Amino acid sequence: MTKLQKFKESYFLYSFKRDKVAMASFIILVILLILAVTAPWIAPMDPYGANNIDIMNSEIPPMWSDGGESQFPLGTDNMGRDMFSTMLYGLRTSIIIGVCAVALQAGIGIFVGLTAGFIGGKTDAFLMRLADIQFSFPYLMLAIFIGAIFQVVFGVGSYERLAVPLLIIIIGLAEWPVYARTIRASVIGEVNKEYVEAARIIGLSRPTIMVRHVLPNSLTSVMVISTIQIANAVMSEAALSFLGLGMPVTKPSLGSLIQSGFEFIFSGSWWITVFPGVWLILFVLVINLLGDWLRDVLNPKLYKG
Amino acid sequence: MFAFIIRRVIQAILVMLVISLVGFSIKSNIGDPVRDLVGERVTPEERAQMAEKLGLNDPFFVQYTRFLKNALHGDLGTSFIYRKPALEVIFRHAPATIELVLGAALIIALFSFPLGVYSALYPRSLLSRFTMGFSTLGVSIPVFLTAIMFIYLFAVTLHILPSYGRGETIDLFGNGYWQTGLLTIDGLKHLLLPCVSLASIMMPLFIRLIRSEMMEVLETEYIKYAWAKGLSTRRIWLVHAFKNTLLPVVTVFGVQIGIMFAFTILTETVFQWQGMGFMFLDAIQRADISLLIAYLVVVASVFVVVNTVVDIMYSFINPTVRIAGTK
Amino acid sequence: MSHLLQINDLEVKFALRTGDITAIDGIRFTLDRGEKLGLVGESGAGKSVTGFSIINLLSKPGYISKGKIFFQGNEISSYPNEKMRKIRGNAISMIFQDPMMTLNPVFTVGFQMIETIQAHREISKANARKIALEKLKKVHIPSPEKRLEQYPHELSGGMRQRIIIAISLLTDPAIIIADEPTTALDVTIQAEIMDLLQELCASDNMALILITHDLGVVSQVTEKIAVMYAGKIIEYGSTDQVVKHPVHPYTEGLIKSIPGTLIKHGEDLVQIPGMMPTLTNIPPGCAFNPRCYLKESICTQKTPELRDMGQGVQAACHVKQRGNRQNNNEAG
Numbered sequence: 001m002t003k004l005q006k007f008k009e010s011y012f013l014y015s016f017k018r019d020k021v022a023m024a025s026f027i028i029l030v031i032l033l034i035l036a037v038t039a040p041w042i043a044p045m046d047p048y049g050a051n052n053i054d055i056m057n058s059e060i061p062p063m064w065s066d067g068g069e070s071q072f073p074l075g076t077d078n079m080g081r082d083m084f085s086t087m088l089y090g091l092r093t094s095i096i097i098g099v100c101a102v103a104l105q106a107g108i109g110i111f112v113g114l115t116a117g118f119i120g121g122k123t124d125a126f127l128m129r130l131a132d133i134q135f136s137f138p139y140l141m142l143a144i145f146i147g148a149i150f151q152v153v154f155g156v157g158s159y160e161r162l163a164v165p166l167l168i169i170i171i172g173l174a175e176w177p178v179y180a181r182t183i184r185a186s187v188i189g190e191v192n193k194e195y196v197e198a199a200r201i202i203g204l205s206r207p208t209i210m211v212r213h214v215l216p217n218s219l220t221s222v223m224v225i226s227t228i229q230i231a232n233a234v235m236s237e238a239a240l241s242f243l244g245l246g247m248p249v250t251k252p253s254l255g256s257l258i259q260s261g262f263e264f265i266f267s268g269s270w271w272i273t274v275f276p277g278v279w280l281i282l283f284v285l286v287i288n289l290l291g292d293w294l295r296d297v298l299n300p301k302l303y304k305g
Numbered sequence: 306m307f308a309f310i311i312r313r314v315i316q317a318i319l320v321m322l323v324i325s326l327v328g329f330s331i332k333s334n335i336g337d338p339v340r341d342l343v344g345e346r347v348t349p350e351e352r353a354q355m356a357e358k359l360g361l362n363d364p365f366f367v368q369y370t371r372f373l374k375n376a377l378h379g380d381l382g383t384s385f386i387y388r389k390p391a392l393e394v395i396f397r398h399a400p401a402t403i404e405l406v407l408g409a410a411l412i413i414a415l416f417s418f419p420l421g422v423y424s425a426l427y428p429r430s431l432l433s434r435f436t437m438g439f440s441t442l443g444v445s446i447p448v449f450l451t452a453i454m455f456i457y458l459f460a461v462t463l464h465i466l467p468s469y470g471r472g473e474t475i476d477l478f479g480n481g482y483w484q485t486g487l488l489t490i491d492g493l494k495h496l497l498l499p500c501v502s503l504a505s506i507m508m509p510l511f512i513r514l515i516r517s518e519m520m521e522v523l524e525t526e527y528i529k530y531a532w533a534k535g536l537s538t539r540r541i542w543l544v545h546a547f548k549n550t551l552l553p554v555v556t557v558f559g560v561q562i563g564i565m566f567a568f569t570i571l572t573e574t575v576f577q578w579q580g581m582g583f584m585f586l587d588a589i590q591r592a593d594i595s596l597l598i599a600y601l602v603v604v605a606s607v608f609v610v611v612n613t614v615v616d617i618m619y620s621f622i623n624p625t626v627r628i629a630g631t632k
Numbered sequence: 633m634s635h636l637l638q639i640n641d642l643e644v645k646f647a648l649r650t651g652d653i654t655a656i657d658g659i660r661f662t663l664d665r666g667e668k669l670g671l672v673g674e675s676g677a678g679k680s681v682t683g684f685s686i687i688n689l690l691s692k693p694g695y696i697s698k699g700k701i702f703f704q705g706n707e708i709s710s711y712p713n714e715k716m717r718k719i720r721g722n723a724i725s726m727i728f729q730d731p732m733m734t735l736n737p738v739f740t741v742g743f744q745m746i747e748t749i750q751a752h753r754e755i756s757k758a759n760a761r762k763i764a765l766e767k768l769k770k771v772h773i774p775s776p777e778k779r780l781e782q783y784p785h786e787l788s789g790g791m792r793q794r795i796i797i798a799i800s801l802l803t804d805p806a807i808i809i810a811d812e813p814t815t816a817l818d819v820t821i822q823a824e825i826m827d828l829l830q831e832l833c834a835s836d837n838m839a840l841i842l843i844t845h846d847l848g849v850v851s852q853v854t855e856k857i858a859v860m861y862a863g864k865i866i867e868y869g870s871t872d873q874v875v876k877h878p879v880h881p882y883t884e885g886l887i888k889s890i891p892g893t894l895i896k897h898g899e900d901l902v903q904i905p906g907m908m909p910t911l912t913n914i915p916p917g918c919a920f921n922p923r924c925y926l927k928e929s930i931c932t933q934k935t936p937e938l939r940d941m942g943q944g945v946q947a948a949c950h951v952k953q954r955g956n957r958q959n960n961n962e963a964g
Contacts, residue, residue, distance in 0.1 A: 133320050136560075136612045141567035141604070148589040148597060152335050235447050239571055242449050243586060258450060262575070265457050266468070274457075277450045285445035292441065526733035532689055533728070534748045534799065535721030538713075548738050 015297050022293040025286040032283055036092040043085035044071075048251060059269050075271045077257070078264055079249070083271060086257060087279050093253040094280070097167050098234040102226055104172025105233075109179020110222070114210050116180065117187025128184065131177035143174040143236050147245035160248040167246055171233050178225055186218040220298045227291035231284045238280055254280040310617055317613040324605045328598045329372045332382070333365065336594035381602060382595030386587065391599035395581060400483045401471060402569050402580030408500035410562055413508050421515025422550070425523065426542060437516075440509030448568050452502040452575035459498060467495050469577040499576045506568050507561055514557060519550045559615045563608050634705045636806060636839055637663040637686070642699035642709075644678075644685050646911075653911045655681045655694065657863040660938075663807065663856075666837040668830075670850030670871065672886070673860035674908050679843045680729075682860070683809045686841075687720045688713075704806070722752040725800035727810040731792035731817070735784035741795055742780030745802060752803050767798040771828060790821035797828065807839045814849070826853055847886055851875045859883050862909055862919035865938060869945030879947035882920050918950065926951040 016022055035042070057080035063073050074083035116127040134142070147170050151159045159166065190196060191214070199209045234254075240246035241255030249260045254276045261272030339347070339355045347355070356362060360371065375381070384391045424433035460468030472495035477483035486492025522528060523546055531541045570582035577583065581600065588596040644656035656678045663669050671679045684690050686701060688709065701709040708719060720726075728734040735744060745764035749755055755763075761780070768776035771794045784792060793813060800808050810829060814822035830853055833840050842854055850857055850871065857874050859867040859882065867880040878884040885904035906923040909915060915922055921931040928951060936948040941956050 129316075133323075137605070137608055138564040138567035141564075141570075144567070144570060145601060148585075149331055149335075151589060152592050152594065152597075231445070238447050239449065242447075242571065243574060244590065255447075258453070262453055265453065266461055268461070270457055273453055277453070281442075281446050281450070284447075285442060288441055288445050526728060526730060527736040529689070529691070530726075530728055530734045530796075531736065533687060533720055533726040534751065535717050535719070536747060536751050537717065540747070540751070545736055545739075549736070552738065 012297060016293075019293055021289055025289040025293075028282065029286045029290065032091065032286070033095070035088055036095050039085075039088040039092045043082075043088045045082045045085045047081045047086040047089050059264065059272070061269070062271050062275075074275050077261065077272045078269070083275055086252060087254070087276055090252050090254045090257050090276060091279060091283065093164070093247060093251065094234050094237055094255070094283070097164060097171070097237045097247075097253065098230050100168045101171035101233045101237070102229045104168060105176045105229060106179050106222060106226060108172065108176040110183050110215070112176065113180040113183025114187060114215065117184040117191065118206060118210055118214075124184070127180070131180045135177045135181070139174040139232075140236060140239060143170050143240060144243065144245065146170045146173060147240050147243075151245060160250075163247050163251070167237055167240060170240065171236050174236070175229065175232065178229065179222065182221045182225060183215075183218050186221060187214050190214045190217055224291065224295050224298055227287055227294055231287040231291065234280070234284055234287075254283075313613055313616055317609045320609050321606060324609075325373060325376060325602060326369065328601050328605075329369050330365075332372075332594055332598045333368060336382075336598070376602065381599035384588075384596040384599075385593045386591050386596065391596045392603070394584065394596060395599055395603050397482060398579065398581045398584045400477075400485065400580075401578060402566065402573070402582060404485065404487060404496065405499055405503060405569055405572065405578060405580060406562060406565050408496050409503035409507070409565060410558075412500055412504040413511055414558075416504075417508055417511035417515055421512045422519055422542075422547065424512070425516045425519035428520070436512060440512045443505060443509035446505070447571075448502060448506040449571045449575050451505045452499070452572055455498045455502055456575070466498055467491075468498075471495050471579060499572050499578055502575070503565060503568055503572045507565060510561070511554070511558070515550060515554055518553055519546060522546045522549045525549075556615055556618070559611060559618075563611045566604065566607070634702065635662040636665045636667075636704060638702040639682075639686070640700045640702070642682070642685060642701065643697045644681055644690065644694055645697040647693045647695065652697070654697075655863055655911055656685065658699065659858075659860070659863075659865045660699075661856075661858050661865065661868060663839050663841065665806065666833065666839055667856060668833060668840040668842065668854040670854035670857045671841060671843045671860060672845065672847055672850050672857060674845060676908060676910065677860040678863040679845075679860055680811050683726065683811050683841065683843050685709075686809060687724055687726060688716050689720065718752065721748055721800075721805075722803045723805050724807045724809065725803070725805040727793075727796055727800055727808060727813045729812040729815055731789050731796055734796055735792060737784055739783075740780065741782055741784065741787075745780070745795075745799055748799055749802050763802060764798070767801045768795070770801060770832070771795075771798045773798070789817055790824065793817060793821075793825055794828070797825070797832070801832065801836075804836065805838065807841065808833075809841045809843070811843045812845070813842075815844070815846075822849075829853070847875070847890055859886070862914050863911065864919065864948065866920065866949070867945065867947045868938065869941075869943070869947075873943050873945050877943070877945075879941050879945055879952050880920075880949045881924050881926050881952075883947075885923075918948070 016026075040046070057072070057076050058078050060069055060072050060076040061067050062075040062083075063070050072082050072084070074087070076082055077086060112127050112131070116124040147166075150166055150170065154162065154166075187210075196209060196213060199213050204212075237246060237253055238255030238258065241253050242259040244259070247253040247256045249256055252260065257276035258273050258280070261269070261274075261276070264272050339352050339359070339361075360368060363371075379392055381391045383389070384394045387394045420436050424430075424436045427433050456468045459466040471484070471486045471492060473489040473491040474484040474486045475488045475492075477485045486496055528541060528546055531545045536545070566581075569578075569580060570585060572578065573580045573582035574586055581604075585597070585600050587593075588600065639662070640660050641658045642656055642660070643654065643658050645652040645654050659678075659682065661669065671682060673679050681690065681694065685694075685696055688696070688711070690696070696709055699709070700707050703719065703724065708716065711719070735741070742761065742764060745767075746757060746760040749760040749763055750757070753760075764780060765776050768779060773779055773791065773794050779787070779791075779795065787795070797813075808829075813829070814825050817825065826849060829840060829842075832838065840854070842850060844850055854871050857867075857869065857871045858865045859874070859880065861882050867874060867878065867883045874883060875887060878887055882904070885902060888902040889904060890901075904923055909919060909922075915932070917930070917932040917934055918924070918936050921927050924931065926949070930950050934950065936950045936953065938946045938948045939953050939956075941947050941952065947953070
């Protein structure tokens, strides 16, 4: 049986087809991802290019309200940028940071988890204590702290220039213990099983066994965690940007867009905040819904944190 | 049991040492204690003199020991912005944050228990579905966005609640430390939106936790046995199942209140609430390293203490809980 | 005179997403006052489900789809929940399998005993406490006063099972349903608990339904036995007769597979080949046919009915029933 056939007949696909919420979430997510990836080509204007921004166009309401212009379907922000284009680029930035940060978290977490689970003993105790300690602090607090330190070290100017990699590092460092704990738990569960024993007897080295045999068995949990973590990372990025510790307004993510619009809410220009806000909620919501569904279907033994 | 407590306390002390070490290395690398004391208008010679006097040229470890010793005496450096001891600045801002967190905790407790229990008992009812849907939506909305929407709705559009600040406060002890907003109508009005916003981030989590714990308990043998004993439905649900649900939830509640402090940074920023979070952000923007590090140390101590106490408490309840078969 | 408990063609189904599956398929038996019945079978045969359906406490997707249960002449299977509640733990009480899991960990023993009495009698706390003490003494618990104040986790498994038995006695029930009451306990304590149950049934003239997979225990304790296989009773009759002269090949296999008292010294232990089918893929005809050494073509086509085989024993086996008919014909 080919892999495709196998997939077509799987319980996974069956339950997906039955679950309307999961299907709808998936479709919306795919659309959002396509929009984000293709933003430079489909956006009516480039919000990064200073020469096509006209300050005279600032704070134009969406096209269906009084004073709206069809040129700017969702209105413009305080700098005269087309909201729709800015949101596409913002989503793109948020997703890039979110996905890379989760990749970093997973990388560190899986490495630490595998090492701890396989070597055991003092290394295990040390690494897990470290994870525990970090786990006992709220990740957002940690991210804000690291962000604050970075900003002081680099200065606001360089920080803004380096914002994307810095944010990836900050969010990546703040939440690796989730992965480390789960991977370690499953490694410890698998290590004593017969197939690992067998692999050891035929003379495979420890790292080989880890990566080739044990890791694939933990991938279900990693997948479930990762969906939720991407949602979390995008939220963290938004929070950091909202606090001024993230993307600058000139290259906005959704968080910095919301922040830049916040002060104009009092003068009635709600759209600068509300549209990116809804955009962000939509993205996070569909990921969370998919994550819930995945967890129900795959039902891995997750670490109860 | 006693050995466990000792071990846990030693662990807590070690964690605090590590954190203070991290804090101090940051401070000694990027902080500027001379500026903290005398400001920026000093000649290079005077600076060098001051640095020598403050011991800034001593080896790292000597400086660290001094930092620790001072910290134990309650001296965490001087805030550059406020020109006051950092710890004092933090203590003056703490009451605002504490009131905010307490208010939010109260709201969470009042709503999450009934809703969580109800949706565990009647998972198919309309209200349960609505609650669960709403809680999924709730975890997907960043706390600052909730706050902004509340402001737009209740303050900007409807004009029924104030949008920022603490309103009228009363000096609780007459020494200027604890300005409370709890005793005036205006203060309470100002408290409402920030508290609800802050609660909104944790509420979905608690509803889900209470629901899943309750559902797990309802599946246990001892609940089945309670049915077999012929007890009334009400008694089984509200006495037997609820009490077993309560224990794990309360422990989590303790830890989560700690986590809420993190979210106060966002809530306080939106509502310009003069608490610790607001102060912290101010310190970042103006590079007040001493205040930053003092905040780090204070918040970390709060977490370590809360975690340690919760762990120790849990170890007392644990035997019963474990035997309950709730894993 | 009607029986104390009479079960007629009981059928229990579990409503699953993929359709209903039958857990109990048309069983019938009776129980008289003071009588002790053993329900025997492998796990999954439907013993526990039978027990729970008597007090109408099937876990969620399960429901009684056919048949009637009469208790003291009343059809209790159609009782609404509140009416049934007054019978549960009162006239019919139940003892669960694992005493470690049965008592609520956050309440004292006394609390859990007193609430049971108060659920069924209008009685003061002090008087309820007196009854609780009396019953604790009856199950030979040392220092009963102290036990009332203790939490379950402070007591051993054997002690807890005694307390659970004491709880089941609180309201002087007519029937006790004991679902594998000794499986989770140490071997030495198992015997004590079984002795205690026997003693109590004798002294209070209570009926007992003993659910177990252990034929040895049943043969020592009960007067009547019902052997279950894949949701059906396949042999039913007096314990003595069934154990000594099993009719159904499955019962025979069960007895021969147990070392100890049931088979004679020097006989070989025999293992029944294969496994009991799961409820979702019960083979057509006699459910036991894939494992049966007497299997004939009819066994895969027609489901055998429970029929009288003489000596007060009923069995559901085509081959044995035919043999029985021939014997009768020859005799007649």
